[in-house]
Amino acid sequence: MENMEFTINAIYIACVVLFILGLKLLSHPSTARKGNTLSALGMLIAIVATLLDQNIISYQWIIVSIFLGSVIGAAMAKYVEMTKMPEMVSLLNGVGGLASLLVAFAVVISGEEIDTYILVIVLFAIAIGSITFTGSIIAWAKLSGEIPKLVSSAATVFKGQAIINFLIVVSIGLLGTLFVLSPENIDFIIYFSLLCLVLGVMLVLPIGGADMPVVISLLNSYSGLAACAAGFAINNNLLIVAGALVGASGIILTSVMCKAMNRSLSNVLFSGFKAATSSTIEIEGEMTPMVAEDAFFVLEAAQSVLVIPGYGMAVAQAQHAMKELQVLLEENDAEVVYGIHPVAGRMPGHMNVLLAEADVPYELLLEMDEVNARMEGFDIAIVIGANDVVNPAARDMQGSPIYGMPVINADLAKNVFILKRGMSSGFAGVDNPLFFKSNARMIFGDAKDTINTIIRQFSD
Amino acid sequence: MSVIYLSTILILAIFLGFELIRKVPATLHTPLMSGANAISGITLVGALVYAGGEFTVVTKVFACISVMLATINVVGGYLVTDRMLAMFKGK
Numbered sequence: 001m002e003n004m005e006f007t008i009n010a011i012y013i014a015c016v017v018l019f020i021l022g023l024k025l026l027s028h029p030s031t032a033r034k035g036n037t038l039s040a041l042g043m044l045i046a047i048v049a050t051l052l053d054q055n056i057i058s059y060q061w062i063i064v065s066i067f068l069g070s071v072i073g074a075a076m077a078k079y080v081e082m083t084k085m086p087e088m089v090s091l092l093n094g095v096g097g098l099a100s101l102l103v104a105f106a107v108v109i110s111g112e113e114i115d116t117y118i119l120v121i122v123l124f125a126i127a128i129g130s131i132t133f134t135g136s137i138i139a140w141a142k143l144s145g146e147i148p149k150l151v152s153s154a155a156t157v158f159k160g161q162a163i164i165n166f167l168i169v170v171s172i173g174l175l176g177t178l179f180v181l182s183p184e185n186i187d188f189i190i191y192f193s194l195l196c197l198v199l200g201v202m203l204v205l206p207i208g209g210a211d212m213p214v215v216i217s218l219l220n221s222y223s224g225l226a227a228c229a230a231g232f233a234i235n236n237n238l239l240i241v242a243g244a245l246v247g248a249s250g251i252i253l254t255s256v257m258c259k260a261m262n263r264s265l266s267n268v269l270f271s272g273f274k275a276a277t278s279s280t281i282e283i284e285g286e287m288t289p290m291v292a293e294d295a296f297f298v299l300e301a302a303q304s305v306l307v308i309p310g311y312g313m314a315v316a317q318a319q320h321a322m323k324e325l326q327v328l329l330e331e332n333d334a335e336v337v338y339g340i341h342p343v344a345g346r347m348p349g350h351m352n353v354l355l356a357e358a359d360v361p362y363e364l365l366l367e368m369d370e371v372n373a374r375m376e377g378f379d380i381a382i383v384i385g386a387n388d389v390v391n392p393a394a395r396d397m398q399g400s401p402i403y404g405m406p407v408i409n410a411d412l413a414k415n416v417f418i419l420k421r422g423m424s425s426g427f428a429g430v431d432n433p434l435f436f437k438s439n440a441r442m443i444f445g446d447a448k449d450t451i452n453t454i455i456r457q458f459s460d
Numbered sequence: 461m462s463v464i465y466l467s468t469i470l471i472l473a474i475f476l477g478f479e480l481i482r483k484v485p486a487t488l489h490t491p492l493m494s495g496a497n498a499i500s501g502i503t504l505v506g507a508l509v510y511a512g513g514e515f516t517v518v519t520k521v522f523a524c525i526s527v528m529l530a531t532i533n534v535v536g537g538y539l540v541t542d543r544m545l546a547m548f549k550g551k
Contacts, residue, residue: 019499020476020480022495023477023480023481023484023495024480024483026484026488026491026492026495027483027484027485028485029485029487029488029545029548029550030550032488032491032545032548033542033545033546033548036491036495036538036541036542036545037542039495039498039499039538040498040538040542043498043499043501043502043534043538046502046505047504047505047508047534050505050508050509051508051512053508053509055509055512055513055514056508056509056511056512056513057512057513057514058512059512061511061512061520061524062508062511062512062524062527064524065511065524065525065527065528065531066527066528066531068528068531069527069528069529069530069531069532069534069535070531070535072528072532072536073531073532073533073534073535073536073537073539074535074536074539076532076536076540077535077536077537077538077539077540077543078539078543080540082544082547085490085494085540085544088494088536088540089490089493089494089497092494092497092532092533092536092537093497095529095530095532095533096497096500096501096503096529096530096533098526098529099501099503099504099507099526099529099530099533100503100526102507102522102523102525102526102529103503103506103507103510103522103523103526105522106507106510106515106519106520106522106523106526107510109516109518109519109522110510110515110516110519111515111516111519117463216493217493220493220496220497223496223497223500224496224499224500226500226503227500227502227503228470230503230506231466231506232463232466232470234506234509235462235466236505236506237466237469238502238505239502239503239505239506240466240469240470240473241469241473242499242500242502243500243502244470244473244474244477245473245476245477245480245481245496245499246477246496246499246500247474247477248473248474248476248477248478248480248481249477249481249492249493249496250493250496251478252478252481252482253481253489253492253493256486256489340486340487342486347489347490347493348486348489348490348492348493349486349487349488349489349490349491349492349493350490352486352487352488352489352490352548353490353491353544353547356544356547356548356549357547359547359549361549361550361551362487362548362549362550363550363551365487367486367487
């Protein structure tokens with residue numbers, strides 16, 4: 001019996017090593033796939049080793065559960081469109097939170113003798129698990145727009161929200177204390193869990209769609225912390241280490257996203273953009289529209305082209321057409337690179353995955369600082385479905401709601417083409433002076449159609 | 461003592477996590493997140509003991525649902541990460 005436990009824990013060490021190596025290999029695109037396989041191998045070994053545990057006496061329900069989970073997971077992974085990755089990650093965050101919540105719940109109702117400190121940790125696991133679960137479901141609803149009647153993608157704010165949230169938090173604290181004092185009363189823990197589930201909804205509702213990269217990253221972190229807390233509750237090293245790695249990953253991504261928007265985490269979580277401040281700024285100049293056919297002549301003469309994608313590229317599914325245009329430009333002896341802002345899209349790295357899907361080599365996907373350093377050298381910057389991340393107001397208009405946010409300085413390129421559906425301002429509702437600059441040309445219409453028109457002219 | 465021991469492991473793991481993740485390039489941040497989803501499915505290991513042990517039916521039902529959900533994370537997370545990483549090609 002003790003020998004077995006020793007063996008299982010020894011095997012867990014090997015699993016931890018595999019997880020760590022997996023993350024280490026993720027430091028370069030050429031080794032990343034191997035890293036993921038190592039990590040998956042570690043997980044497989046961990047699961048098999050755990051099944052050897054002699055406390056496990058019946059296997060039929062385990063096998064059914066694992067089978068069902070595998071089928072659902074594999075189907076999701078196989079059929080999800082790359083544009084829908086933010087939704088998928090959001091759902092997986094939620095599923096992970098719910099799994100930790102249920103384990104913690106199983107511990108409470110198992111009837112085992114539980115120390116007081118473990119009770120506190122169990123409460124912690126239930127709280128994080130619940131908030132992650134319902135918070136992620138709301139985030140998913142905002143991203144997918146599947147249930148617009150219930151959850152709008154914009155920030156949902158109502159009167160007295162702060163007071164209600166405060167009351168919920170106080171009640172959660174109260175119920176938690178009552179439960180620790182009398183653990184035999186299951187009612188307390190049930191109401192505690194229900195209130196935590198409500199809190200998850202309340203915390204994500206007031207956050208607007210443009211801030212989703214931060215929220216997904218944060219919930220990603222929570223799903224790890226929930227696993228971590230569950231690990232403390234059942235005295236399991238492997239859960240603690242793996243959960244901590246995930247937690248750290250989510251926290252780093254959250255901070256990268258916040259920095260890229262020049263906002264603090266609390267600002268993202270507790271207040272939206274104030275639309276009123278943007279009206280005080282006068283933008284001089286005129287928008288100059290251009291048709292796709294004229295864009296061709298400028299592109300044909302260009303030596304170096306920078307493409308700046310945004311969420312609009314995903315919506316228009318324009319990445320494949322863009323790759324086609326890239327090949328034509330390269331055959332025409334022009335250099336083409338992509339400049340990717342950290343918060344372009346709806347999750348960290350979203351644009352990179354879409355462009356990789358369209359077979360754009362990863363060497364061409366450059367970060368903001370790299371392209372800004374050589375911006376004056378680009379003959380043309382093509383902005384596809386991006387807006388706030390190229391807004392020069394962030395650089396030189398004090399008082400603009402996005403002042404201070406690091407942006408890609410597309411306006412400093414010799415020519416700027418902006419592929420845009422219509423005249424509307426960006427997701428954040430902030431006017432963009434870039435559109436009024438003398439070197440900027442607006443090409444209105446569906447980005448994919450526009451690029452295809454240019455491609456046709458190249459082949460004529 | 462066990463709390464101290466587990467907390468030590470937690471602290472070390474967090475620092476290690478920060479060092480590892482810091483080196484992941486921005487271009488791989490989406491696969492990093494889905495890979496993290498898969499790793500957080502480690503809850504499965506905890507759920508298994510309660511799903512197959514000598515416990516009440518309610519406990520086992522909760523644990524079995526948890527096993528299923530965590531498996532979705534593990535299988536879905538690793539497969540979709542692999543699918544994405546396979547698309548990242550060099551020149």
